[in-house]
Amino acid sequence: MSKGLTKRSENYSQWYNELVVKADLAENSAVRGSMVIKPYGYAIWERMQAQLDKMFKETGHMNAYFPLFIPKSFFSKEASHVDGFAKECAVVTHYRLKNTEGNNIIVDPDAKLEEELIVRPTSETIIWNTYKNWIQSYRDLPILVNQWANVVRWEMRTRLFLRTAEFLWQEGHTAHATKKEAIEETKQMINVYAEFAEKWMAMPVIIGTKSDSERFAGAEETYTIEALMQDGKALQSGTSHFLGQNFAKAFDVKYLTKENKEEFVWASSWGVSTRLMGALIMSHSDDQGLVLPPKLAPFQVVFIPIFKNDEQLAAISERINPLISELREKGITVQFDKRDSQRPGFKFAEYELKGYPIRVAVGPRDLESGQYEVARRDTLEKSFVAEAELVDYIENLLKDIQNNIFNKAKERRETTTQMVDSYDEFKKIIEEKPGFILAHWDGTEETEELIKNETKATIRCIPIEGNKEEGKCMVTGKPSKQRVLFAKAY
RNA sequence: CGGGGUAUAGCGUAGUCCGGUUAGCGCGCCUGGUUUGGGACCAGGAGGUCGCAGGUUCGAAUCCUGCUACCCCGACCA
Numbered sequence: 001m002s003k004g005l006t007k008r009s010e011n012y013s014q015w016y017n018e019l020v021v022k023a024d025l026a027e028n029s030a031v032r033g034s035m036v037i038k039p040y041g042y043a044i045w046e047r048m049q050a051q052l053d054k055m056f057k058e059t060g061h062m063n064a065y066f067p068l069f070i071p072k073s074f075f076s077k078e079a080s081h082v083d084g085f086a087k088e089c090a091v092v093t094h095y096r097l098k099n100t101e102g103n104n105i106i107v108d109p110d111a112k113l114e115e116e117l118i119v120r121p122t123s124e125t126i127i128w129n130t131y132k133n134w135i136q137s138y139r140d141l142p143i144l145v146n147q148w149a150n151v152v153r154w155e156m157r158t159r160l161f162l163r164t165a166e167f168l169w170q171e172g173h174t175a176h177a178t179k180k181e182a183i184e185e186t187k188q189m190i191n192v193y194a195e196f197a198e199k200w201m202a203m204p205v206i207i208g209t210k211s212d213s214e215r216f217a218g219a220e221e222t223y224t225i226e227a228l229m230q231d232g233k234a235l236q237s238g239t240s241h242f243l244g245q246n247f248a249k250a251f252d253v254k255y256l257t258k259e260n261k262e263e264f265v266w267a268s269s270w271g272v273s274t275r276l277m278g279a280l281i282m283s284h285s286d287d288q289g290l291v292l293p294p295k296l297a298p299f300q301v302v303f304i305p306i307f308k309n310d311e312q313l314a315a316i317s318e319r320i321n322p323l324i325s326e327l328r329e330k331g332i333t334v335q336f337d338k339r340d341s342q343r344p345g346f347k348f349a350e351y352e353l354k355g356y357p358i359r360v361a362v363g364p365r366d367l368e369s370g371q372y373e374v375a376r377r378d379t380l381e382k383s384f385v386a387e388a389e390l391v392d393y394i395e396n397l398l399k400d401i402q403n404n405i406f407n408k409a410k411e412r413r414e415t416t417t418q419m420v421d422s423y424d425e426f427k428k429i430i431e432e433k434p435g436f437i438l439a440h441w442d443g444t445e446e447t448e449e450l451i452k453n454e455t456k457a458t459i460r461c462i463p464i465e466g467n468k469e470e471g472k473c474m475v476t477g478k479p480s481k482q483r484v485l486f487a488k489a490y
Numbered sequence: 491c492g493g494g495g496u497a498u499a500g501c502g503u504a505g506u507c508c509g510g511u512u513a514g515c516g517c518g519c520c521u522g523g524u525u526u527g528g529g530a531c532c533a534g535g536a537g538g539u540c541g542c543a544g545g546u547u548c549g550a551a552u553c554c555u556g557c558u559a560c561c562c563c564g565a566c567c568a
Contacts (some may be wrong), residue, residue: 157567162568275568306527343525345530348529
């Protein structure tokens with residue numbers, strides 16, 4: 001399982017599939033670029049889901065579910081939106097198969113749909129078509145709805161986790177009476193994402209807005225959180241869009257104000273996807289495998305008994321079962337690996353590969369001494385801890401690991417983020433020491449395009465926080481209001 | 491869709507140029523034994539339409555033709 005991991009660690013996507021997903025679906029192009037998420041990987045996604053869902057509910061949202069198939073006619077109402085997605089839609093044209101002679105299954109030509117159905121690439125259109133019926137008065141607003149779902153985007157090129165044809169995500173779609181409120185919602189949700197990324201994934205992010213060319217199709221403003229992976233490439237990890245009245249106008253969603261005036265509603269949408277799992281893997285993993293933040297690890301602690309026979313195992317179990325109960329009462333997730341089919345050394349390596357934050361080894365020797373060997377995944381350090389102190393020690397160590405991997409990631413980002421004032425220096429750094437670059441830009445699409453073509457670096461975002469010093473564009477010398485964030489991106 | 495590459499057991503591969511025993515090796519898997527505090531060892535064993543279709547030949551993983559899929563680089567993108 002771990003064969004070749006060290007050598008391949010520079011190319012994360014090479015070993016995800018050995019670790020958490022199985023991607024070998026396709027002899028058939030229809031599932032090209034999809035992925036099977038294995039149980040352990042899915043457990044990580046469930047932890048992420050649970051926390052995000054909690055945060056959405058704490059900010060007043062409720063979950064709903066809308067159909068997978070969207071009639072083509074819905075989809076073509078918002079012009080820039082359809083332009084953005086038209087090239088990557090899977091389309092359902094028939095509803096029946098037919099078994100011909102020789103067991104040859106074909107699509108029944110008589111079963112053609114009158115109107116084709118689009119497999120949702122995102123749900124704005126079907127949701128706004130529905131909101132039209134939900135909204136009449138200012139009393140119906142705001143509508144604060146989220147959906148957990150799968151979507152399909154027929155990308156020309158796929159990358160495991162980062163850009164699969166089908167992916168799992170959450171999409172929030174809100175409707176508001178005023179522009180101000182919709183913008184506040186948009187900003188609130190990007191802050192929720194940033195908090196989740198930093199406090200739970202232990203992944204530092206930079207919040208900002210997208211340039212015109214990178215903005216979501218149909219949005220007036222796109223907020224993003226941008227993270228830096230260990231190889232110096234940036235990953236867009238979550239977005240929140242202020243949609244203005246674009247979808248309200250396209251789907252004719254109006255409400256009556258207190259003054260009995262008819263107005264279009266204002267909208268936001270926001271989402272994060274299983275791409276976050278890719279981000280998590282690429283932020284922290286090392287040559288030994290995954291490193292998971294304790295807050296998202298499916299299991300935070302694993303106990304490995306070291307035994308030669310059933311009597312020894314029974315003696316070990318008797319001593320550590322009360323400890324496990326005590327840990328569980330504190331809300332710590334614990335696994336006790338009693339398998340006799342693998343040797344301890346194999347298990348050590350296996351749990352390191354899977355990123356369990358803490359491993360405790362207990363053998364006859366330790367029962368006598370009353371001290372257990374505790375190993376932490378982030379630093380691979382081991383220490384002996386007295387039985388009486390173990391529960392408190394683990395509780396503190398989990399917090400310590402969570403902080404430590406965040407700080408490590410942040411430090412790494414800071415040492416690979418540079419302020420650059422000349423375009424020559426920019427080109428040199430992008431080539432030699434990839435990472436974030438803060439530089440001045442004249443705000444035009446032409447300059448952005450030029451930089452992209454010459455260096456492959458793109459504007460990841462226009463940061464919201466930090467120094468807002470004015471300056472001159474590093475390419476054209478024209479005035480710039482603030483530095484923007486550049487990087488090569490996934 | 492353009493450029494490059496690859497396809498041999500569950501995974502990784504040798505063999506292909508120059509056709510010739512029963513297609514070899516490592517990991518993994520199964521059985522037995524010895525082991526068990528950092529990925530155990532010994533012995534035995536199972537597992538292959540050599541991507542698919544056609545052709546050349548006494549004989550094809552190997553040569554020819556066509557097709558398909560995957561990977562990498564671009565364009566596209568959560």
